[in-house]
Amino acid sequence: MTNHAGTIGIVMPMYNARKTVMRAVESIINQTYSDWHLYLVNDKSTDDSLAYVREHCKDARITILSNDVNQGAAETRNVGLRAATEEIIAFLDSDDEWHPEKLAEQAAAMAAGDNFVITHYHYKTQNASHDITWSKPYLQRENFVKKQYRVCFSSVCFRRPSRGIFFQRKGHEDFLFLYELFSHYQQARVIRKTVVNYYELGDSLSRNKNKAAKWHLELLRIIYKNNPLKIYYYYTWYMVNGVLFALKHR
8 A cells, every 4th residue: 555645735824933933844854755845925924034944945845935914824824725736735833843754644544545634743832741642543523623632733634625625814713624624524534643743832822711712602603603502512512621621731
């Protein structure tokens, strides 16, 4: 069985990431699966990130794009998605990194017939460091919506549906994008190996728990529209699993 799934397009948004971006880029260059193309999109950084990557990213498999105005993470990822010609897409944030075998593991799953593949990851904050794992080979949409497993966006790899999926400018746009993927494929194959390092920054917007809770409730209202029972059913799961995650990984 071959593990070659074709060229994988990688989308990386960048904003003022001078300190971390080359760690992320080098983790791509060091992949054992070498058939990839990186679309690194600068979101009008105010530091020297753009000049820095232009100086250091000489690999022909890297395309550097730059927004004329700051557009935020959602639209910046859309710029990368529109530029990418590849059927298979992966994401890597400019402050995260991959282990060398990450793409090879996912490419093998794709070659075997999976269309949506995530992985275990190492979760690191200023105060905590844990592996985040799932006990089953697949994560179902229901488990995802209940937040029984928190998907790391830098672990996501998927085959593009014929109907294009793009990010919407909303709080927790990652969740809404993943929900659309789960709605299309129903489940995600889980590579039960820790092959991503996810760094949660202290000033991350997602760290504002009240704001995050409001964003999530709004997304559930968008998803379930006129069904308040489902909205508050899944919102309760979100709150409970958020508390459990914080207690386990503090």
